[in-house]
Amino acid sequence: MTIPWHFTPQPADLPIEQVRERFDHPEMPEKMELICGNIFWDDTQRFxxxxxxxxxxxxxxxxxxxxxxxxxxxxxxxxxxxx
Incomplete structure (x- = not known):
């Protein structure tokens, strides 16, 4: 499942449903933690x-x-x- 990012010159004004979709996405890290010198497990979470x-x-x-x-x-x- 891909997130349809909205990169705009000004901060995006997203409906709360889209914000929740981003935070609830399975690849979104739940918390920040240092793992073997990196933040998060993989590049997907970082992106x-x-x-x-x-x-x-x-x-x-x-x-x-x-x-x-x-x-x-x-x-x-x-x-x-x-x-």
Missing amino acids: HLFGLLIEDLGTEAVESLPPETSSDILSVAAIGNRR
Whole structure:
């Protein structure tokens, strides 16, 4: 089951049902924990949390970072959105 992310310049204003779907998604980590030097068990969990953060902040917040940083972050977000 794939989450249809809504990456917009401003923070996404999602209906509560969509927010709950994201938090209840089977690949969404339930808690943060350090496992062998990594947060979460795998990249899928990391991408899901990353997607939530970008939706919550909006892409403008990411783009306001130094160009090399924002470009890298948005590239990773695009990869996660295709999963």
